Amino acid sequence: MQGQGGRGRAVRLRAILRGPVLWVGLLFAALVLFMPALAPVFAWAFPGYTPPVYPASFLSLWLSHAGLVAVSSLIAAFVAIGAAIFVTRPAGREFRPIANSLAAIGQTFPPAAVLAVAVPVVGFGSMPTLIALTLYGLLPILENAIAGLEGVPPAVREAAQGMGLSGVQMLRQVELPLAAPVIMAGIRTSVIVNIGTATIGSTVGTLTLGTPIINGLVSEKLNYIVQGAAVVGLFAILTDLVFERIERRLRVA
């Protein structure tokens, strides 16, 4: 039993080294931190390339972008999971169609349109972007949370009730833990999509990884677009890989 600890650690280290998370992560970090150093590469690929002047480094662009995604996802998760819990209780069952419709509207309404509507109300900057991202991120989480909560086996539910667990206890100890992998999958989808969507924040004055992309579109410089898109893409891939690890750990069977 005592040797297991050392051997276990070695196995886990090997798994980390072999897994994609570490390498994609390193690549991503390299791009974010050292983009200017890649200037010769871009000069060779795109003749006439002049290094762009950005209002901020890639690192701060990324931090701002990640921050927007994180905050909007947290709010969306909170609201969506809360709504899912409500509509799966006897009291809230009749509100389920409404909740579904609202979340669907949130996603069908194009984020760019949400921005256009929100800016006159809350001004430029991060606020309208946050609103757009939150609304956009609700539906996947809500749908998955409802599916996860309803997916608790009826036998488990009956046994838990028969043993004397209260509604809150059943939710906390049985339903949510069993629904967790499905809910996490919904959060994962929502976050990944929002990593891409957050780029439009640059149109209303927020610093995001979309800034180089939009600059490139405006000045018709392909290399700017490529830089911005590469970083956003890698960010999305990296995040997806991390979520996959989390999901795996949450799974029970």
Next chain:
Amino acid sequence: MIEIDGLIKAYGPRRVVDGVSLAIGRGEICVLIGPSGCGKSTTLKMINRLIPITAGTIRVDGQDVTQLPVERLRRGIGYAIQSIGLFPHWSVEDNIATVPRLLRWPEARIRDRVTELLELLRLDPEEYRRKRPQQLSGGQQQRVGVARALAGDPDVLLMDEPFGALDPITRGALQQEVIRIQRATGKTIVFVTHDIDEALRLASTIAIMRDGRLVQHASPVELLERPADDFVRDFIGRSEIGLKLLSVRKVGDRARLNGTAIGEPIDAGATLRDALAQMIAQGTQVLPVRDGDGETGRSLALGDIVT
């Protein structure tokens, strides 16, 4: 121990349980049996209020079940179901510990209780306590299910066709366990089944139901010797009644005093069915009877089995 008085469950105009009155004594195993839709499961589930009572009363240990907060009622009553319902995200130990944890027992006491129950259900504690339900066979899962139902040391245990999903061999083994556990713990058990042989084997009393009403409430022997009507006779299996009686009558009641038999003796506590089987196997028409203290002063003849 359990008094059911004029119990009614209605869904709109339809009465699923229609005025059932039944008294179950302490330490009894009362088996509710009947065809599908007769109301036996509904009656059981009204005892722990999983199904709300429409009219009538149920008293457990003198206490009206509707007068207690429902969670407190359920924590004092064990509940085991056919689909078992073990929590897949918890270990065997955590599953069994559910009610004791709700009752806020100290952890050390809970740990000991889990060990005790695993041993009672004949599962090696050290091997099984950390396993997950997915790693267990159906029979093992149901053993854990029963252990979980007993964990809080309730006086009453409700079992709703708990062995219905198991193969006949496992079912037989678990039926034996229920009898053994009941003898060891003295608990009152209400058991629902649709299998008359299971009922005859387990019950101290059988309550046979039809269309929401109680048709007969009697011991297995009485049910076989004096069935209340044709429905009961047919339900038991009209042509099989004689053979089934063999399974409930004991050798000791029929044995004679002159012990002139030779060969392998049979216990006085064995059933006449076992005696007949042994006679056939040995090719003999008389068997010596062994009493509790090993004496073989009595014997049982083939004729004694029949008349």
